[in-house]
Amino acid sequence: MTGSVEFLTEVCDMAPVFIKLPDGQFTISTRRGKVGLGSSLKLLNVFFVDGLQCHLISVSQLTRDRGCLFQLSDKLCVVQDHITPTLIGAGEQLNGLYLFRGVAAATMSQILDARPHDVWHCRYTVV
Numbered sequence: 001m002t003g004s005v006e007f008l009t010e011v012c013d014m015a016p017v018f019i020k021l022p023d024g025q026f027t028i029s030t031r032r033g034k035v036g037l038g039s040s041l042k043l044l045n046v047f048f049v050d051g052l053q054c055h056l057i058s059v060s061q062l063t064r065d066r067g068c069l070f071q072l073s074d075k076l077c078v079v080q081d082h083i084t085p086t087l088i089g090a091g092e093q094l095n096g097l098y099l100f101r102g103v104a105a106a107t108m109s110q111i112l113d114a115r116p117h118d119v120w121h122c123r124y125t126v127v
Contacts, residue, residue: 003052008033019049037100041088057100
């Protein structure tokens with residue numbers, strides 16, 4: 001779901017769908033479209049919800065429609081292709097939600113986390 005119709009491509013009208021918002025209130029969506037999150041991840045049937053102040057991704061819908069794999073921890077969410085374990089993106093947990101950062105940020109995080117702790121120490125050793 002998104003509150004920004006500009007975020008969508010191939011926008012079309014649809015039969016009204018009732019949506020329960022995080023604050024418990026209900027609203028209706030009558031438009032949907034597609035969203036590209038980088039070159040590796042295309043989201044289909046993304047609902048436009050007027051007044052929504054963020055973008056929300058349904059993990060169950062994404063795993064069903066796109067066959068993605070998710071790995072969750074208390075701080076990080078990693079999204080991978082299900083056939084090849086190609087990194088699609090990652091999200092950082094903030095206030096109970098995972099904020100999607102895309103492939104570039106996930107790759108940088110993966111590179112930084114992959115370095116052994118003694119690498120930095122070796123760089124400063126005087127020979």
